[in-house]
Amino acid sequence: MRVAVIRFPGSNCDLDMMAALRTIKGIEPVLVWHEDGGLGGSDYGAVILPGGFSFADRLRAGAIAANSPAMARVKRLAERGVPVLGVCNGFQILVESGLLPGALLRNSTLRFVCEWTHVRVENTRTPFTSGLREGQVLSMPIAHGEGRFFLQHAELARLEKEGLVAFRYCDASGRPTAGSNPTGTLHNIAGVCNAEGNVVGLMPHPERAAEALLSILGRPDGSLVLSSLMVRSEGRWGA
């Protein structure tokens, strides 16, 4: 499966994502410059928006990249049901493009935080969680200054009801405690998906946890997220 990894000016986790994808059997990652017109018409099995500081987070993280011609093409691919994953800055770009709901605000500590977290898988009906079990606890690192997910009260309730939360911060045993919430994000939300289930965004970096050597607990949990793309699943996403 050819997977496009989009590089915007300022993306800095694109090469990391490429390296992590190369460890997954069956995936052929392709680095795509954001102005590359070939993105729209091509036969990519999935599109990944990696982490970094696209356009230096100017105006707001992801705001400028959201208006790049690349995102218009990504939107069309998403409408066709192509799986799209946004990691960290990529999640911010998806939110700013309207492909995912909500907003990602500044961490409540007002500081950038780089640390390993546990997240619980909440929804296995997406192309990036189909290889996982509901309730499974994964160890992955975060590194961001604007990761506090926000949605107005009623919409947040609806998001939860429709099962659109994909990952939730938790402790090692899977409990979403206040202590395991690194940024003040509402309901410990670490990642969400769209109603159709094919677009997923998350703040933790699966590509940084794809090898035991680099993973603080020695568990390459991140590769389980990426390799879900190769897991054949029944029926459509989301439903």
Place this chain on the structure above:
Amino acid sequence: MKAEQLGLGLTAQEIATVRKSLGREPNETEWSIIDAEWSEHSSYKSSRGLLKLFPTTGKRVVLGPGYDAGVVDVGDGYVVTLHIESHNHPSAVDPYGGASTGIGGVLRDILSVASRPIALVDILRFGLIDKSGHSRWLLKNVVRGIADYGNCVGVATVAGEIEFDDSFERNCLVDVACVGLGKKGDLILGEAKAPGDVLVLIGGSTGRDGIKGATFASKNLKEDAGSERSSVQVPDPFMKKLLLDSLLEIVANRGDIRGMKDLGGGGLSTALSEVASKGGTGVDVELKRVRLREDDMSPTEIMTSESQERMLLVLPSGPGSGKDVIPVLEKYGVPYSVIGKVTSSPRLVLRWDGKVVADLLASLVTDAPLIDWPYKKPATPRISPRPAVPADEPPLRDALLALLSSPNIASKRWVYQQYDHEVGLRTVVKPGQADAAVMRLPNGRFIAIKGDGNSRHSSLDPYEGAAGCVAEACRNVVAVGAEPIALVDHLQSGDPSDPEVYWAFRENLRGMADYCKAFGLPVVGGKVSFYNEDSATGRAIKPSPIALVVGLASKESGLRTMAFKRAGDAIVVVGETRPEMAGSELSARFPKSITVPSQSPHVDAQEDLKTCRAILQLIEKGLVDAVHDCSGGGLGVALAEMAISGSLGAKVDLALAPSSCSRSLETAFSESHGRFVVSGRDGAAIASSLRGAGVPHAVVGKVGGSSLSLSAGGPLVASVPVSSMRKKWEGAIPELMD
């Protein structure tokens, strides 16, 4: 305009020398160019002669000092590049801008030899944050500046060191180092070798920010330091990232770049004169071709501006010139302009609309005459006499907890959590896990990185103290299982015209040089920073030499962290503890507890070489699972840190440790060099290996339980729960800063 009216930093002697060499009076632009390049910051005139004492060659050294970065061979065609920068004066005035442009500067040097920056190290000094709100403000903003820049550019900040001392209250020190990765065949030097080659200025535009920054760094901070704010450069990490991506793409595709130099201190003056000098050529540049941020800048301003994010490329001339370079710059949106060409006549010729406005011999500009400052050893003893009987000896438990919560020793997690230390997928041993950071290399090997300094020791005994910084950095690298292969140094002092300051500087340098020679460690680069003094109070910083060491480990199984690994493991102390309490953290916290004139730690490079080899051998043989070196807070703190890290207690008898101290408090907290604590399943086998290596050692206890229990040849003297130690150690800095 006469030199004397221009407010230059040059001395009367230097002005006379220039006039004599040139045979005429230089014009304003020419004076400013010389002023920038002859500043201490750019020319090293007060130290260059002495720097020759450093050993700079070795089987792995590809490029030694004198270039934008040191280059070290790590096998299989790969090289690691090293550079260290300081931004002390700017950071004291504008900590955020000063620190972030410091990161920008060191990244640029690594990039300019065509290597990819892969790791940043920050080595900082501030006043006492438990007493000074000003120092807390500086720390907070320096860290934020480093974080915002490094994180944005996507280079992992993986290691660091912070020291707090009153002498840094008005003169904080911000040192940043960078390690890069490249291929030997891809290296590009900062020289213009072929007349006819084209000079292209790329990156940010040139503005009035940071004009005369190099001269600012070369004098004492004024009382009204707030007015110096315009001397600070404005960071732009986004432009840096575009430069990085575009240049590395060009290099990867074997684009033809003949020379590359970053624009740092002294701006265009330095860059142009140095590429010409190094290449044995000259340059002819039209200043109107320089892209300006402000319309009405003069040639002088253009030449001395230190606007950030600019690089100078030397490209071949002729048809097709730049065809593999320019399209990539345009793809990433990196602005560029062709500003001139390389000439065979070795002169720096600058034009304004075709008319020559400066014409100087390139070597006149770059070869500032050396200054041989007088030096004098201080007459008064630095160590004040102590009472014969300790007036106030704290119980071991209290001393340990006080040291763990002392900012110099406490966990720096508050700092490094703000740095992205994972980007790049190379950080195998992460901050907090061990004595040094470990990054993996593409050829299956690993490099360890650590920087160290100790200004207290370096001021009490400048020779031993400075050597001690090298010794400590080497120990830290060895503790993770790597063999030290190269060093960059940074020497920081006050005003060199003060004979006692200059004496201490000379001793710092000699101490480091002698240790490196004896240890077999080449110095591949470094920096000297003078004038770290406050004009108002006349207060100079304590001399602060810094050693940044990289080590090489050949396989994953040869890496170690500091945490105690399992209950039942034997704990072995390696190396002898001596009553060397002067300058120790214990004596700072409990001044009345130190008896008799006690010296600061002495260094023995030959012994250290033996000990380090013995430790690496233990690791190689698989006999030890946890390794930690002893430094600040000595044995006691080392044991505590291993326990906290592993969440496992230990039972230790201090009387068993090899020690010439008469009191257990000294055995516990002396900061003697050359010591490690290791643990592993088989104490006897560890001891046997160390015996074979001829190194002092002893099995002192066992890992187990949930407390650190210490005795001193008899009953239990102190028992501290690991959880209490953790609370003090992890909580100290957040409590002060949040």
Place this chain on the structure above:
Amino acid sequence: MVISNKPGVREPEGETILHDLVAKSGFQQVESIRAGKYLRVKVVAPDPASAKRLVEKMCNELRIFNPAAHSCEVSIGRVPVQ
């Protein structure tokens, strides 16, 4: 234009400035502080009203503010820059 968090969105930056700086320094009369982003936009337009409409259109179309969390106030400034 001023972009700020909608009421109801937690505002740690404004809160910190209020509690840790302003209130502690004796300015008890200050009840609340909200932080935001300020953009000064120079526009060529026939009259102030159409300039304002243009900027409002720009804000909405380009999502200069995120409607899920932000509110955006556009006003005309008459004071010349510097």
